[in-house]
Amino acid sequence: MKTRLSPLFASLLALGFATPLRAAEVQVAVAANFTAPMQKIAADFEKATGHQAKLAFGATGKFYAQIKNGAPFEMLLAADDETPAKLEKEGLAVSGSRFTYSIGQLALWSAKPGYVDARGEVLKQGAFDHLAIANPKLAPYGAAAVESLTRLGLLGSVEGKFVQGENIAQTYQFVSTGNAELGFVALSQIVENGKLKNGSAWIVPPGLHTPIRQDAVVLTRGKDNPAAAALARFLKSDAARTVIKSYGYAL
Incomplete structure (x- = not known):
């Protein structure tokens, strides 16, 4: 009697995701905007391969400084494409391991229903006291927000x-707790399965800022770790891409 494999397991097996004889762990630094999808992907990754991804979430700029100072990360999922390229150039990442795992989308969001209109006119009206934004020097989503406001001619009027x-995780908290009436967040933080979870939002047109290409790279500490190589492959799989897309990222 033959045992039939499920289509998902069969495809993962074909891609080399069979459970290894010796499972390994990989230490992964993950951009804060990618928290929710990466938690789901890590769980799916462990089920498919037996390997574990140990995740740390934060600002890409801070991770760069920590990696330069010897932090034990073996893989980086950045919020931009510049930081992984820089690490590769500086010899701190495995040459040729860099790839784009998602393209982020910026959104203006309020926890209050009906507060943010579909065209973002609320920014021009200025009837708010606080506008949350991620540190543009550390967080690419913050830099994209500043660039968008500049192109709209609104930076001077709202900067104060x-x-x-x-x-971006702390920025989201400012808005969700009401400490800021609205703020620029990652679309992935406020949608799931293509639907807004709560509040009101305006998706910032991509033409207002430089594309938020988010690259991943295997760091030199992870070059001989089979779990790092397996995670890089898994992030390119249909299983992972389905999760990524469901959180509002472009591929």
């Missing part, structure tokens, strides 16, 4: 109302 988060 900024409440600055260290990363």
Whole structure:
């Protein structure tokens, strides 16, 4: 009697995701905007391969400084494409291992239903006291927000109302707790399965800022770790891409 494999397991097996004889762990630094999808991907990754991805979430700029100072990360999922390229150039990442795993989308969001209109006109009206934004020096989503406001000709009028988060996760917290009436966040933080979870939002047109290409790279500490290589492959699989897309990222 033959045992039939499920289509998902069969495809993972074909891609080399069979459970290894000796499972390994990989230490992964993950951009804060990718928290929710990466938690789901890590769980799926462990089921498919037996390997574990140990995740740390934060600002890409801070991770860069930590990696330069010897932090034991073996893989980086950045919020931009510049940081992984820089690490590769500096010999701190495995040459040729860099790839784009998602393209982020910026959104103006309020926890209050009906507060943010579909065209972002609320920014021009200025009837708010606090506008949350991630530190543009550390967080690419913060830099994209500043670039968008500049192109709209609104930076000067709203800059004095900024409440600055260290990363996009803290920026989201400012808005969700009501400490800021609205703020620029990652679309992935406020949607799931293509639907807004709560509040009101305006998706910032991509033409207002440089594309938020998010690259991953295997760091030199992870070059001989089979779990790092397996995770890099898994992030390119249909299983992972389905999760990524469901959180509002472009591929």
